[in-house]
Amino acid sequence: MKTTTLAPAPMPTLSHRASRWFARNLIRIYAALAFIYLFIPVAYTFAFSFNDAGKSNLIWKGFTLDNWKNPCGAPEVCSALGNSLKIGLISTILATILGTMIAFALGRYRFKGRSVINLLIFLPMATPEVVLGASLLAMFLNFRINPGMTTIIIAHVMFCISFVVVTVKARIASLDPRLEQAAMDLYANERETFRYITLPLVMPGIAGAALLSFSLSFDDFIITNFNSGTVATFPKFVYVSAARGIPAQANVIGSSMFFIALFIVVAGQIIGRRRKAR
Amino acid sequence: MAFLHATAHASAPAIDNAAKKRSLTPYFLLLPGMVWLIGFFVLPIATLASTSTMTRPDGAAVGTYVQSLRFQNYLDAFSANKDQFFRSFIYAGIATLLALAIAYPLAYMIAFKAGKMRSFLLVLVVAPFFTSFLLRTIAWTQILGDEGPVVSFLKALPFFSNDIRLTSTPFAVVSGLTYNFLPFMTLPLYASLERIDPRTLEAAGDLYANGLTTFRRVTVPLSMPGVVAGTLLTFIPAAGDYVNAYLLGNPNTRMIGNVIDSRFFAIVDYPTAAALSFTLMAAILILVTLYIRKSGTDELV
Numbered sequence: 001m002k003t004t005t006l007a008p009a010p011m012p013t014l015s016h017r018a019s020r021w022f023a024r025n026l027i028r029i030y031a032a033l034a035f036i037y038l039f040i041p042v043a044y045t046f047a048f049s050f051n052d053a054g055k056s057n058l059i060w061k062g063f064t065l066d067n068w069k070n071p072c073g074a075p076e077v078c079s080a081l082g083n084s085l086k087i088g089l090i091s092t093i094l095a096t097i098l099g100t101m102i103a104f105a106l107g108r109y110r111f112k113g114r115s116v117i118n119l120l121i122f123l124p125m126a127t128p129e130v131v132l133g134a135s136l137l138a139m140f141l142n143f144r145i146n147p148g149m150t151t152i153i154i155a156h157v158m159f160c161i162s163f164v165v166v167t168v169k170a171r172i173a174s175l176d177p178r179l180e181q182a183a184m185d186l187y188a189n190e191r192e193t194f195r196y197i198t199l200p201l202v203m204p205g206i207a208g209a210a211l212l213s214f215s216l217s218f219d220d221f222i223i224t225n226f227n228s229g230t231v232a233t234f235p236k237f238v239y240v241s242a243a244r245g246i247p248a249q250a251n252v253i254g255s256s257m258f259f260i261a262l263f264i265v266v267a268g269q270i271i272g273r274r275r276k277a278r
Numbered sequence: 279m280a281f282l283h284a285t286a287h288a289s290a291p292a293i294d295n296a297a298k299k300r301s302l303t304p305y306f307l308l309l310p311g312m313v314w315l316i317g318f319f320v321l322p323i324a325t326l327a328s329t330s331t332m333t334r335p336d337g338a339a340v341g342t343y344v345q346s347l348r349f350q351n352y353l354d355a356f357s358a359n360k361d362q363f364f365r366s367f368i369y370a371g372i373a374t375l376l377a378l379a380i381a382y383p384l385a386y387m388i389a390f391k392a393g394k395m396r397s398f399l400l401v402l403v404v405a406p407f408f409t410s411f412l413l414r415t416i417a418w419t420q421i422l423g424d425e426g427p428v429v430s431f432l433k434a435l436p437f438f439s440n441d442i443r444l445t446s447t448p449f450a451v452v453s454g455l456t457y458n459f460l461p462f463m464t465l466p467l468y469a470s471l472e473r474i475d476p477r478t479l480e481a482a483g484d485l486y487a488n489g490l491t492t493f494r495r496v497t498v499p500l501s502m503p504g505v506v507a508g509t510l511l512t513f514i515p516a517a518g519d520y521v522n523a524y525l526l527g528n529p530n531t532r533m534i535g536n537v538i539d540s541r542f543f544a545i546v547d548y549p550t551a552a553a554l555s556f557t558l559m560a561a562i563l564i565l566v567t568l569y570i571r572k573s574g575t576d577e578l579v
Contacts, residue, residue, distance in 0.1 A: 031384045038406050041414040058425075
């Protein structure tokens with residue numbers, strides 16, 4: 001590229017124009033490459049969900065739809081998935097409720113000890129997962145609590161709360177306070193204002209926080225591995241079977257989750273845009 | 279994602295304090311969540327601290343430890359695992375810089391050049407997240423594996439010897455870390471770049487700054503909150519990670535997370551695991567505090 005731009009070109013040759021186009025679109029090309037990089041393993045996972053490889057899905061052996069027709073074909077895949085969905089759902093509900101309450105307290109009220117609360121919200125996000133996992137397990141062992149489903153949910157709620165608080169608080173902070181004042185001016189009492197004005201306006205933030213919690217919980221491995229005992233979650237199943245090869249059914253489930261989540265996000269955006277248009 | 283919003287509104291004007299009410303309600307709202315965080319974050323960390331100075335009495339069963347306030351545990355644990363400690367910080371540091379180099383132009387493009395595609399491209403940045411990160415990391419082990427397409431291609435080139443390997447190398451571990459935490463870097467960067475008023479960039483141009491000067495003197499300083507948030511969100515999980523080192527590395531690329539994990543489960547040496555965890559947490563918190571002070575951004579939460 002350099003040689004062409006430095007060379008004295010009396011008339012714009014094709015290569016000159018090409019290099020100018022290249023320079024102008026350099027950042028787009030760079031971004032396209034970054035996206036390719038991001039999606040290579042996703043595409044690979046998707047492609048190998050069609051692999052006719054039996055138990056160890058390492059080398060391409062031929063195309064088949066069997067894995068998609070029978071996603072529970074490999075032993076334990078679906079029970080692990082079921083556990084993950086259950087844990088994700090319960091943790092999301094609990095973390096979203098607790099986190100939203102904290103976010104409202106921080107965003108709407110004055111009280112003493114605000115900086116301590118902020119620190120307590122920030123610290124779990126600044127602590128490496130391995131430390132969170134190890135510390136919880138140390139405590140459970142200390143109290144002679146056997147790790148299992150409940151301890152996983154306890155751990156997931158704990159690390160999701162902070163993310164919910166941050167997300168919902170940002171939404172509350174971006175609200176126009178005049179909307180609530182207007183409701184009050186129109187003789188809505190505090191509860192009505194909250195029910196009909198504040199809550200609907202904050203709802204997209206709460207929904208985003210819930211989606212975030214679910215994906216954090218569903219995809220968590222390190223903290224779960226510390227606190228799960230003998231319970232297998234989907235990531236744990238993948239990790240354990242990594243050594244001897246992962247069944248293609250795991251790729252089917254991973255790919256489906258990808259498409260489902262993408263669908264939810266895109267649908268959410270379209271709904272949001274329509275509402276705005278109205 | 280959370281930090282996307284956090285940084286996006288960090289400097290938004292707070293609602294004036296007069297509008298905020300003073301009552302008992304906030305305490306009721308805070309109570310359940312705080313009980314949870316104190317019970318399942320603060321208390322565990324305290325337990326971890328107390329476990330870290332325990333010792334195993336002579337003749338006791340495996341996994342039985344009593345408190346003996348042996349602070350020497352920290353020195354022992356650290357000196358036995360210095361290499362893994364430094365390796366964790368070096369790998370995480372390199373991965374953070376690489377992620378910054380990849381994510382900054384990407385976020386810049388989405389913020390300033392994407393037009394109507396903006397929100398679609400943002401979804402694309404997060405989308406890989408939805409496939410389990412373990413599956414993606416394992417996909418990398420196969421793509422970079424000895425039989426994989428990349429190695430076959432490199433072998434066909436004349437510059438590489440035939441026994442070239444990509445997996446089980448520090449290179450693979452650092453690339454895995456870079457890949458896995460890239461969205462954590464991109465989102466906060468995007469949030470702070472998106473907030474820049476394009477008119478400030480035009481103004482710089484009007485004042486005869488060329489593209490490079492505008493970028494260096496206007497864009498970069500204005501995007502600093504995003505850079506700080508992004509580097510922290512990448513560095514912290516990367517330093518504590520052990521999945522990439524386990525799947526993509528070899529015994530010589532073990533990071534401190536691998537040691538903590540194996541101390542806990544394979545060796546059942548809780549005090550050492552606890553001392554290492556505590557040292558890691560302290561080291562990260564000190565680094566984070568220094569970094570935030572130095573960069574002058576206090577608006578992370």
